[in-house]
Amino acid sequence: MRVQLQIFLGTLLLAVTGVILVVVGFTEEERMARFERYQKAQAIEVGAALFEINCRGCHGLRGEGIPGLAPPLNDAYFFTERLNEVGWQGSLEDYIIATVSTGRQVSTRPDRYPGAGTPAMPTWSDRFGGPLRDDQIEAIAAFILNWETTAVNGVELATLPAPAQESDDPVARGQAVFEANGCVGCHTIEGVSSGTVGPNLTKIGETAAERVDGLTAEEYLRESILTPSAYVVEGYDDLMPKNFGDTIPADDLADLLAFLLAQK
Ligand code: HEC
Ligand code: HEC
Numbered sequence: 493m494r495v496q497l498q499i500f501l502g503t504l505l506l507a508v509t510g511v512i513l514v515v516v517g518f519t520e521e522e523r524m525a526r527f528e529r530y531q532k533a534q535a536i537e538v539g540a541a542l543f544e545i546n547c548r549g550c551h552g553l554r555g556e557g558i559p560g561l562a563p564p565l566n567d568a569y570f571f572t573e574r575l576n577e578v579g580w581q582g583s584l585e586d587y588i589i590a591t592v593s594t595g596r597q598v599s600t601r602p603d604r605y606p607g608a609g610t611p612a613m614p615t616w617s618d619r620f621g622g623p624l625r626d627d628q629i630e631a632i633a634a635f636i637l638n639w640e641t642t643a644v645n646g647v648e649l650a651t652l653p654a655p656a657q658e659s660d661d662p663v664a665r666g667q668a669v670f671e672a673n674g675c676v677g678c679h680t681i682e683g684v685s686s687g688t689v690g691p692n693l694t695k696i697g698e699t700a701a702e703r704v705d706g707l708t709a710e711e712y713l714r715e716s717i718l719t720p721s722a723y724v725v726e727g728y729d730d731l732m733p734k735n736f737g738d739t740i741p742a743d744d745l746a747d748l749l750a751f752l753l754a755q756k
Contacts (some may be wrong), residue, residue, distance in 0.1 A: 532634065535630065535631040535634040535635075536631070536634050536635050536638050538628070538631040539628075539631035539632040539633070539634050539635030539636070540635050542624070542628055542631060542632050542635075543555075543632055543635055543636070545685075545686050546616070546623075546624070546632075546686070547632070547677075548671075548676060548677065549674050549675065549676035549677015549678060549685065549687050550562035550607065550608070550613070550674060550677040551563070551564070551565055552564070553671075554566055554639075555636060555639060557605070558674050559604070560604070560605075560606070560733060560735060560739075561605065561606070561607065561608075561674050561677075561733065562605050562607055562613070562677075563601065563604070563605045565636050565639070566636075566639040566642070566643050567643050568643050568644050570643065571584065571639075571640050571643045571644050572644065574587075575587060578600065584637065585633050585637060588632075588633040588636055588637070589629055589630065589633050591613075592616050592617075592624075592629050592632065592633070593615070593616060593617035593619070593620065593622075593626075593629055594615055594617065594620055595611050595612075595613045595614045595615035595616060595620075595622065596611060596612045596613040597610060597611045597612065598610065598611075598612055599612040599613075608677075608678060608689045608731050609729060609731040614688075614689065616629060617629060662746070662747045662750040662751070663747075663750050663751050663754045664751075665744075665747040665750075665751075666747035666748045666749070666750045666751025666752070666754075667684065667751050668747075669740065669744045669745075669747050669748040669751070670684070670685075670748060670751055670752075671684070671685070673736065673739065673740060673748075674733070675687075677689070678690040678731070678732075679691065679692070679693045680692045680693065680694065681693050681694050681755060682694045689731060690725075690728060690731065690732065691725050691728060693752065693755055694755055695755060695756060696713070696752050696755045697709065697752060697753045697754055697755040697756040698756050700712045700713050700716075700752070700753070703723065703725075704723055709753060710749055710753060713749050713752050713753065714745075714749060716732070717732075717736050717737075717740070717745070717748070718736060718737045719734075719737075720732035720733075720734060721734070
């Protein structure tokens with residue numbers, strides 16, 4: 493009798509443990525799925541912030557590209573045709589990670605997207621001397637891949653709000669011009685951008701007056717933007733785009749100069 497009871501209790505215990513394991517297992521699976529979704533959302537958010545700091549200057553805030561500088565990363569062409577064009581066998585995610593990690597020495601479309609000279613796109617992975625870790629580059633890739641639905645279904649992307657455009661303050665408007673024309677991709681201004689292809693402009697309002705004998709700060713800045721080859725800052729190559737005179741309207745240029753002169 494006693495032995496039978498022990499067997500019964502033992503079996504019961506085993507059954508209860510089994511049930512508990514199954515229940516925990518199910519919720520665990522659900523928990524993991526939820527965790528994965530959460531992680532993915534987080535990666536996209538991190539990627540968005542990194543993209544804004546590092547990539548926006550050349551590829552645009554929403555990856556729409558900047559004509560004459562760098563290609564769109566948010567259009568149907570990029571998601572459906574591009575891999576065939578370059579003959580890439582792997583996935584788009586791998587292509588993005590590989591291209592971003594190593595950068596690109598020369599553009600494959602130099603007539604349309606020449607980039608910043610040589611290299612056309614800087615190296616980003618810290619494994620090759622760039623500023624970003626692998627997990628950060630993976631987060632940026634997740635952010636870019638997140639554009640696929642809108643790109644492939646051809647949904648019109650909402651046009652960017654231009655809050656500073658309404659501003660009465662030329663300096664605030666000038667910052668918007670600085671951001672919209674790709675200056676941020678190559679120049680650092682503390683609190684605004686972190687490009688490193690060209691000189692840091694955080695104090696350019698002061699240094700501009702000392703650059704070229706006979707030119708005031710404003711004259712020098714105007715020349716730097718409209719005819720960048722006239723004076724090339726020591727230690728840098730002549731990589732400024734040469735067509736800002738055609739692409740930046742006179743009003744915007746005036747605001748841009750006000751913004752740069754205020755950097756002290
Ligand atoms: C200085 C300008 C510049 C910056 C900054 C820049 N890129 Fe690029 N990027 C380019 C150019 C130029 C190309 C080459 C286009 C080509 O080969 O046709 C390119 C190519 C790419 C490609 C491949 C596109 C394709 O169609 O093959 C990806 C993906 C990419 N960049 C992502 C990024 C990301 C992510 C960042 C930020 C971490 C970044 N880029 C920053 C200029 C830039
Ligand atoms: C593709 C990279 C690139 C872009 C985009 C770019 N610049 Fe430059 N910029 C440079 C480089 C490199 C230099 C240094 C060589 C030279 O003096 O031309 C430079 C120099 C300058 C200078 C002179 C700085 C000094 O210390 O004397 C100013 C001012 C300037 N850029 C403003 C701008 C503005 C404003 C924009 C956007 C309208 C812009 N840049 C866009 C690369 C760039």
